[in-house]
Amino acid sequence: MLKIVNGQVYDPINGVRGAVKDICITGGKIVAEEGNKPARPGCDGVEIIDASGLIVMPGGIDIHSHIAGPKVNSGRLLCPEDHYDYFTVATPWQRSSTGYTTPGTFLTGYLYARMGYTTVFEAAAPPLKARHVHEELQDTPLLDTGCYTLMGNNYMVMKVLSDPDGSRRQERLRELVAWLLGSSKGYAVKVVNPGGVENWKWGRDKVDLDTPVPPFDVTPRQILLGLAGAVEELRLLHPVHLHANHIGQPGNYRTTLATMGALAGRRLHLTHLQFHAYEATPKGGFRSAAPQVAGYLNEHPEFTCDVGQIIFGPATTMTADAPLQFSLHRLTGNKWGNCDVEMETGSGVVPLVYRPQSLPNAIQWAIGLELFLLVTNPWQIFLTTDHPNGGPFTAYPQVIRLLMDGDYRRAQMERLHPKVKDYTLLAELDREYTLEEIAIITRAGPARALGLKHKGHLGAGADADVAIYRPQQDKEAMFARPVYVIKGGKIVVRDGQVVDSCYGKRFLVSPPAPNRLPEELEEDFAAFYSISLSNYTVEDAYVARPEVIPCA
Amino acid sequence: MRHFTRYSTLAKGLFTPRGRQGKKIVVVDVRLTPTARAADYFLQIKPGTDFEVFNALRALIKGLRLGNVDPGTGTVAGVTLTAWQELAQLMQSCRYGVVFFGIGTTMSRGKEMNIELLLTLIRELNRYTRFYAIPMRGHGNVTGINHVLTWQTGYPFAVNFSRGYPRYNPGEFSVVDMLGRREVDAAFIIATDPGAHLPRAAVEHLQKIPTIVLEPHCNLTTPWAQVVIPVAPAGVGAAGTFYRMDNVPLRVKKLVDFPYPSDEEVLRALKERIANA
Numbered sequence: 001m002l003k004i005v006n007g008q009v010y011d012p013i014n015g016v017r018g019a020v021k022d023i024c025i026t027g028g029k030i031v032a033e034e035g036n037k038p039a040r041p042g043c044d045g046v047e048i049i050d051a052s053g054l055i056v057m058p059g060g061i062d063i064h065s066h067i068a069g070p071k072v073n074s075g076r077l078l079c080p081e082d083h084y085d086y087f088t089v090a091t092p093w094q095r096s097s098t099g100y101t102t103p104g105t106f107l108t109g110y111l112y113a114r115m116g117y118t119t120v121f122e123a124a125a126p127p128l129k130a131r132h133v134h135e136e137l138q139d140t141p142l143l144d145t146g147c148y149t150l151m152g153n154n155y156m157v158m159k160v161l162s163d164p165d166g167s168r169r170q171e172r173l174r175e176l177v178a179w180l181l182g183s184s185k186g187y188a189v190k191v192v193n194p195g196g197v198e199n200w201k202w203g204r205d206k207v208d209l210d211t212p213v214p215p216f217d218v219t220p221r222q223i224l225l226g227l228a229g230a231v232e233e234l235r236l237l238h239p240v241h242l243h244a245n246h247i248g249q250p251g252n253y254r255t256t257l258a259t260m261g262a263l264a265g266r267r268l269h270l271t272h273l274q275f276h277a278y279e280a281t282p283k284g285g286f287r288s289a290a291p292q293v294a295g296y297l298n299e300h301p302e303f304t305c306d307v308g309q310i311i312f313g314p315a316t317t318m319t320a321d322a323p324l325q326f327s328l329h330r331l332t333g334n335k336w337g338n339c340d341v342e343m344e345t346g347s348g349v350v351p352l353v354y355r356p357q358s359l360p361n362a363i364q365w366a367i368g369l370e371l372f373l374l375v376t377n378p379w380q381i382f383l384t385t386d387h388p389n390g391g392p393f394t395a396y397p398q399v400i401r402l403l404m405d406g407d408y409r410r411a412q413m414e415r416l417h418p419k420v421k422d423y424t425l426l427a428e429l430d431r432e433y434t435l436e437e438i439a440i441i442t443r444a445g446p447a448r449a450l451g452l453k454h455k456g457h458l459g460a461g462a463d464a465d466v467a468i469y470r471p472q473q474d475k476e477a478m479f480a481r482p483v484y485v486i487k488g489g490k491i492v493v494r495d496g497q498v499v500d501s502c503y504g505k506r507f508l509v510s511p512p513a514p515n516r517l518p519e520e521l522e523e524d525f526a527a528f529y530s531i532s533l534s535n536y537t538v539e540d541a542y543v544a545r546p547e548v549i550p551c552a
Numbered sequence: 553m554r555h556f557t558r559y560s561t562l563a564k565g566l567f568t569p570r571g572r573q574g575k576k577i578v579v580v581d582v583r584l585t586p587t588a589r590a591a592d593y594f595l596q597i598k599p600g601t602d603f604e605v606f607n608a609l610r611a612l613i614k615g616l617r618l619g620n621v622d623p624g625t626g627t628v629a630g631v632t633l634t635a636w637q638e639l640a641q642l643m644q645s646c647r648y649g650v651v652f653f654g655i656g657t658t659m660s661r662g663k664e665m666n667i668e669l670l671l672t673l674i675r676e677l678n679r680y681t682r683f684y685a686i687p688m689r690g691h692g693n694v695t696g697i698n699h700v701l702t703w704q705t706g707y708p709f710a711v712n713f714s715r716g717y718p719r720y721n722p723g724e725f726s727v728v729d730m731l732g733r734r735e736v737d738a739a740f741i742i743a744t745d746p747g748a749h750l751p752r753a754a755v756e757h758l759q760k761i762p763t764i765v766l767e768p769h770c771n772l773t774t775p776w777a778q779v780v781i782p783v784a785p786a787g788v789g790a791a792g793t794f795y796r797m798d799n800v801p802l803r804v805k806k807l808v809d810f811p812y813p814s815d816e817e818v819l820r821a822l823k824e825r826i827a828n829a
Contacts (some may be wrong), residue, residue, distance in 0.1 A: 003619070070799055076702050080720055083706040087717040096717040104718075105703045131801040135793065136703045155566070201678070203647070203681055326678060336675065339799075340684060343566075371677035528566045530559055531802065539803050541791070 001026045002489060007051030007468060011058065012444040017436050023056060025464040028489040032460040049491075051468055054483055058117030058456050059465030060396075063269050064241070064306050064444040066124045066318055067108045068136030069147070070129045071347045075102040075316045075388070079351050082316065092263040093501045101316045101351075101388040109141035110498050111394055115330070116467025116482040118504070119336055119447075119455055120148040123241070123271065123386075124192065124320050126341040127154075127532070130184035134542040137506060142492050144252040144380070144463075144547075146457075146507035148241050149186030150221055150320050151177065152194040153529070155216075157523050161226050162216040170229055176521065177230040178513035183537040187450075187507050187549075188238035189231050192320040193245050195220040195344045200323035207245055209258055220245055221262055227261055231423065234511035235551040237451025239267035239304075244276050247324055251280035253289030257296055260303060262340055269449060272308025272365040272386040274368040286360070287423040288367045294374035301377065306384040306448045309368035309399050311357050311391025318389065322346030344528060354391065359423075362416040366424035372403055373429045378440040379448065397479035403433040404475045408487035415497050438479075453509070505547045512551060560652070561590060578606065578639060582656065585775075595639065595740045597603060601629035603662045605636075606669040612640035616777065644680045654688040686798055691744065695795035729732030739763045742815060766815055782812045790814035 002025040009021040024031050068070050076083070076099060083098035088107055090096040097104035103111060112120055119357045120140075125133040125147040137145045151157050160176055163169040166517055177189060195213035196206060202214050202364025204433050209221040229238050244259050246252035256276040260268065270276065277293040278286035317328060329336030338348040368390070375381040383400070385392040402409050413420070413427060421427055433441075447456025454462050466486040472478040485493035492500045517525060517533065525533050540546075556562055561572055568574040579591040588594040597605060608628040611618055618626070618633065627635045643649055651674060657666050670685060678685035689695055696710040705711050707720035710727075723729055727746075730736050731754035738761055739746075747755055747773060762778040770791075774780045786792035789810025792801050813821075 073702050076706050077708055091717040098718050104706045
């Protein structure tokens with residue numbers, strides 16, 4: 001048994017706002033305190049952590065990060081220069097590894113744990129290569145993980161959607177989504193630029209919500225509504241996880257609003273919203289549309305989002321949005337690699353550097369922070385950098401300081417291109433996040449949006465993932481170096497250093513539907529996939545410690 | 553030939569329902585091979601001209617004139633300019649193109665410069681159409697070890713751990729160079745046959761140092777290796793993961809019981825012994 005005593009606890013799900021409270025841990029779970037019996041160190045096998053004067057929070061949860069799988073590895077492969085100066089040396093608890101924006105799997109686990117994060121979701125797994133994603137997650141220590149399955153440009157999905165018979169269409173789609181999730185051992189449905197990736201493969205331009213996409217002439221709206229319907233019918237815990245159309249383009253906030261409008265009243269998670277909140281200027285540039293987008297979110301509590309804050313410095317953009325990556329390559333002249341995953345999706349990688357003196361980058365930076373400050377309900381907005389697209393996840397403590405410390409934020413704004421004030425209103429925003437709000441956007445909120453009832457809080461029955469921080473004026477220093485991090489009841493980090501090694505669980509879902517490909521599609525699979533159906537499903541051997549979360 | 557029937561030339565796809573008839577196949581090689589015989593066009597180039605060929609194609613696709621080549625009678629790499637112009641036109645106007653390239657390009661003079669130029673060509677073609685390049689990997693599951701090394705260490709091959717963390721420098725830390733400089737004092741060999749594939753100087757050094765091999769068969773390394781540990785081959789006597797050369801991971805199954813342990817079991821046992829020594 002482990003007992004954390006006298007800590008100041010922030011546990012928003014259970015309504016604890018800084019009260020001094022003891023946390024008891026047995027068998028990897030948090031348990032109710034047994035009366036007021038004072039724990040005696042050395043007796044009853046009780047280990048005591050004295051957290052007097054310290055802040056106790058649940059372990060951090062990252063709802064959207066690219067940490068494992070084919071495109072992450074392509075990023076590592078493409079950029080050895082990202083690794084030379086950043087490495088860990090092997091210790092009894094740590095394996096050696098390298099990387100800054102694209103760390104190796106071991107280092108990824110250590111770096112997250114050293115910030116107090118204990119659960120991370122890989123944001124995009126193409127089903128055909130899901131085995132690769134799981135192989136990497138198996139090698140990522142100290143974290144519970146899961147992955148989202150890409151479906152927004154899948155041929156079979158589009159073919160089913162082209163069926164004119166409405167009820168048959170929805171039934172087939174439901175079965176197909178359940179099977180794709182089961183085959184790839186995914187946790188949620190990810191949609192990236194619905195229809196847009198396929199359209200680009202045909203050498204065509206960007207798509208709007210109602211552009212028919214070859215070869216089946218279905219529209220992004222149909223794809224989105226169809227998948228959202230299937231997710232609801234399957235009672236999946238996390239709604240459609242959407243990377244909307246027109247990412248990064250001036251004027252795209254209209255598409256973002258139209259997309260939300262199409263799904264109004266239903267659940268939806270919009271990812272890296274910062275990249276989707278740009279208003280066009282007459283000269284072809286862009287200004288912040290954060291007020292419009294945040295305003296809409298404030299009226300629609302059914303939607304959640306994560307920000308995708310950009311961080312000044314190097315980043316490696318990687319996404320299933322192949323057309324975006326090609327245009328980024330054309331725009332920056334930087335090195336580039338794209339991939340075509342036969343029947344399912346595309347992807348691409350382009351490294352780049354965000355600079356405070358670049359006006360577009362400065363505006364992007366400000367828009368991210370505006371979204372944080374303008375969305376009033378912290379349960380709707382979560383901290384991400386869309387790692388490593390906006391910058392590495394290791395910058396989360398810096399973002400927390402930007403949110404909690406108005407003076408620091410204003411000082412940082414002075415570093416930016418001077419014209420940024422003409423295109424954003426960040427300078428006028430005085431809101432500062434409280435510790436409770438930080439605990440919501442980094443832990444409690446993502447847990448709730450993911451439907452993980454035993455994560456993101458410190459009540460009885462929760463997984464014993466705990467981060468203990470030393471309060472400091474400099475919030476970046478505070479969140480970068482927890483005093484203790486406890487994972488599944490084990491102390492894994494002490495004073496910012498990894499002191500133990502273990503591997504976490506993989507979250508899976510089991511939707512109420514038969515886990516088989518609808519019969520009509522079997523012929524297509526046999527004819528057009530380059531592997532046979534019996535070799536498609538990711539075997540149980542690739543998930544050593546599964547935890548199936550029951551559907552709602 | 554499985555590549556032909558299953559994946560490239562004969563296979564019927566959703567958008568190539570007529571199989572071979574719906575495709576154009578061009579082979580560029582230094583000699584007439586069975587693959588070249590099956591192609592629509594065969595361009596027989598002089599050995600060692602890969603760099604020149606890719607450069608000429610880039611120029612033609614950009615619409616540039618090749619300064620020192622006569623537009624009527626000129627040749628590039630021993631093939632007429634007209635043929636290259638036709639090829640450039642074909643590449644630019646196709647709906648979806650793939651270049652498969654092999655060790656003729658990657659291991660001839662120029663090596664990584666050839667590949668860089670080829671990939672530049674592919675990149676530029678994507679302004680007009682969708683074009684991809686896929687390396688034809690020589691040995692089984694080279695792609696797999698590249699992937700595992702990359703996710704664990706950040707680097708795909710030629711990784712040196714001697715300082716306690718991974719360092720990468722092809723040419724310095726790659727196996728042929730390390731052996732050639734005689735910097736290696738013991739070798740542990742898994743799933744390959746250096747006796748058959750490495751240059752003579754490298755093999756001679758291997759023969760002088762303690763060499764341990766995990767290998768189910770007799771090959772050109774096992775006769776002189778100090779220690780040979782027989783293992784069950786993956787896909788026959790043990791399960792495992794193979795990465796196809798287009799990076800698709802596949803499970804290989806255990807089909808029969810083998811008297812030997814798998815590579816993994818041997819490695820695990822050795823690791824335990826060393827850790828507890």
